[in-house]
Amino acid sequence: MSEEDQRPPERARRLPRAVRERQILDAAVQVFSRHGYHAASMDEISDVAGVSKPMIYTYLGSKEDLFGACIRREATRLLEAIQAGVQPDLPPDMQLWHGLRSFYRFVAEYRESWTVLHRQALTVGGAFAAEITDMRARAIQLVAALVVSAGTRKGVGEQAEFSGEGLAASLVGAAESLADWALDHPDISDGVLASWLMNLVWLGFNDLIEGAVWKPSE
Amino acid sequence: MSEEDQRPPERARRLPRAVRERQILDAAVQVFSRHGYHAASMDEISDVAGVSKPMIYTYLGSKEDLFGACIRREATRLLEAIQAGVQPDLPPDMQLWHGLRSFYRFVAEYRESWTVLHRQALTVGGAFAAEITDMRARAIQLVAALVVSAGTRKGVGEQAEFSGEGLAASLVGAAESLADWALDHPDISDGVLASWLMNLVWLGFNDLIEGAVWKPSE
Amino acid sequence: MSEEDQRPPERARRLPRAVRERQILDAAVQVFSRHGYHAASMDEISDVAGVSKPMIYTYLGSKEDLFGACIRREATRLLEAIQAGVQPDLPPDMQLWHGLRSFYRFVAEYRESWTVLHRQALTVGGAFAAEITDMRARAIQLVAALVVSAGTRKGVGEQAEFSGEGLAASLVGAAESLADWALDHPDISDGVLASWLMNLVWLGFNDLIEGAVWKPSE
Amino acid sequence: MSEEDQRPPERARRLPRAVRERQILDAAVQVFSRHGYHAASMDEISDVAGVSKPMIYTYLGSKEDLFGACIRREATRLLEAIQAGVQPDLPPDMQLWHGLRSFYRFVAEYRESWTVLHRQALTVGGAFAAEITDMRARAIQLVAALVVSAGTRKGVGEQAEFSGEGLAASLVGAAESLADWALDHPDISDGVLASWLMNLVWLGFNDLIEGAVWKPSE
DNA sequence: TATGAATGAGGGTTCATTCAT
DNA sequence: CATGAATGAACCCTCATTCAT
DSSP, rough: TTTTTTOOOOOOOOOHHHHHHHHHHHHHHHHHHHHHHOOOOHEEEEEEEEOOOOHHHHHHHHHHHHHHHHHHHHHHHHHHHHHOOOOOSSOOOHHHHHHHHHHHHHHHHHHHHHHIIIIIGGGGGGGGHHHHHHHHHHHHHHHHHHHHHSSOOOOOOBTTOHHHHHHHHHHHHHHHHHHHHHTTTTTOOOOHHHHHIIIIIIHHHHHHHTOOOOOOOO | OOOOOOSOTTTTSSSSHHHHHHHHHHHHHHHHHHHHHHHHHHHHHHHTTTOOOOHHHHHHHHHHHHHHHHHHHHHHHHHHHHHHHHOSSSOOOHHHHHHOOOHHHHHHHHHHHHHIIIIIGGSOOOOOHHHHHHHHHHHHHHHHHHHHHSSSSTOOEEEEEEEEHHHHHHHHHHHHHHHHHHTTOSSHHHHHHHHHHIIIIIIIHHHHTTTOOOOOOO | OTOSSOOSSOOSOOHHHHHHHHHHHHHHHHHHHHHHHHOOHHHHHHHHHHHHHHHHHHHSSSSSHHHHHHHHHHHHHHHHHHHEEEEETHHHHHHHHHHHHHHHHHHHHHHHHHHIIIGGGGGOTHHHHHHHHHHHHHHHHHHHHHHHHHOOOOOOOSBBTOHHHHHHHHHHHHHHHHHHHHOOTTTTHHHHHHHHIIIIIIIHHHHHHOOOOOOOOO | OTTTSHHHOOOOOOOHHHHHHHHHHHHHHHHHHHHHHHHOOOOHHHHHHOOOOHHHHHHHHHHHHHHHHHHHHHHHHHHHHHHHHOOTTTTTHHHHHHHHHHHHHHHHHHHHHHHIIIIGGGOTTTTHHHHHHHHHHHHHHHHHHHHHHHSSSSTOOTTBBBBBHHHHHHHHHHHHHHHHHHHHHHSSSSHHHHHHHIIIIIIIHHHHHTTOOOOOOO
């Protein structure tokens, strides 16, 4: 309103396209994570982004396109965050632990990204579910390949007592579920969360009952 | 559908309220599981139920009420199915295994119930998420109380390396994730699924790598 | 507004479907004829029909469907009106004259029907243009088949100086164009309009210049 | 496009205003003829013209202004083309025939011009319809004045059997309709088309049935 | 001069919900 | 009891038009 604002912060005008796209994606992730795909409205996204609706359509396409762009950006961020935390020259358990720490750090820092990816992406159906499933598969392979491959030792392979694919799905589910739980307990650090999970999947209840405890070796 | 209809079943009239409600809930679960809460339409539900829309509103209330009724009925079914499978006089690992078997049997038999509970219930937000979370908590306590309590031995309690609540969340997540995976692999029996999960959470990767394998003892 | 209206005429409620469909089609023809397909809005149509928009979609489908229904209804009306006027046991020229009279009577009485059919139907493109073209073809065959077939006498067939199809297209165009002109001259009776056209297409300029004049022989 | 561009033709800059206006009008005629007034978008026009949208508004004004400019330019072209073909020192029928040939030659060569004028101009409503009607009137007077005036011989004037204005409207309609038909039959030459029409409007069905045929005398 | 960036306004369509019969 | 008929409200999307560079 006032004519003497040095820089009009109300709504910065005439920004380059890349900046606007980022603004829009940020807003979209926020709104999608709050309401889910169907309940989210383009109006709210445009409001949050500080941009008119036509800009969204011009830059990012339809609602579905926009959602896809969100999913892809956040998935890439997550994978990169995990990859950045893994150190290939450590023993398997420590690699797994570091990967998990990175994962929980990401979830804590980017709650909305995680919510969109984990909870909302599957509700759209069709192409997105497949995309997300793919990324889950890549995530598990990235983090747990070493463990699973170590587990399939000595020609045991797939059998009634053991299945790499099944264990992988279970491990990922456990990690995700703990991440959701951690969203309601922000005081638990990522290192502790990762340790808990290690005690479950590395030692197992049997060892825990016996009094054994897993700790990071370093 | 009923076995003794004498009169033309075009649209049975004057049915007792309880029967009508069951028809409607069955249809709602089916439709909600297919499309999710938001994408499901009351029109489709009334079509599938073979009942006019005003009846749904008269008997079950608003769309949200209807969804809540579905969730509660299916959750009760699930919990009862699991409870029916547990045998309290077995050792802890066998109790866990039997509980898991019951769970996977239920998921295989009532896919739609499981889908509604696991995937669709969380996308509505607000009251339902809490309700579902509650039921998850009760489920984990039901199945894993023995294990967790056994794990919290010797006054260790909650600490960095160990947390009953956190482990419980992880275990439930693992079981659920494997259930989802099993939906795409209907040839895997519930006993095998339960065994896989036992090998993960009872023995842990460390023992698996060492060559140990968990098997049902009975 | 007043509470004592014997019959509420503001918006009759709870009418049977067939009645509503007619109301809607009437309104749609009126609005489409005024603004054309693209400039017409479903809002205005629903206002004119005294019906909410969802009713239109429930009963007649999309805007394009609605337009199609208008076109088909009006075209049927027009064809029936013309057919009703033709008397097969008259000589060819009198048959043509009677058909033309019916045509001009219809156009005068149902201006909007004619406008929709003639001017607006071609602007939608695709399927409708073909449909309209078909109806034009049937109309010309209905009215002028006798004349054209009489014209293609003595094995002349299609050649440089003469073509049944081309003449038909020209005749229809002449009749249509005169109909448009007549819309702005409502004082000219259908009999006169038909006579003018007969003098053009039956006698031709050459005879007219020579002083010949065509008159209905009755 | 221009034959002597030295510099890269990506998007020629600093062109004189007249050239730009021609580019824009060419594009507009093309797009309007394809989609009609309402369905045509300024975006597509600017794309086809290779010019940014603000230029269009600067040079030609609003969409309606632009359409008006198209209509006027193309109508002028058409009238000039017909005028160029008429030779005032021939007998009336030959004058008419030559005028028609010019008309059909123009339609064949400038399909888009013809489409815009004939089909799309009337759908906008209001001022344009009047403008187009005016031009039609001038066209008919230009081509058929001789005939009509010859027809209104011997003080007969306007009467039930005969009307200069009505015949003119009919003749123009016949010529236009045949032009539309010819768009789908490009193998028919303009001379043949003109002859067909002459056989209809000069001789009439009566003479045709009698075996008479009109041929260009020259 | 020429344009990328930006939007107000409106259109088609659907859906949860409720009367009136 | 049971339902066909009806709608307010909202949502996704597009387009003519203009500003600021």
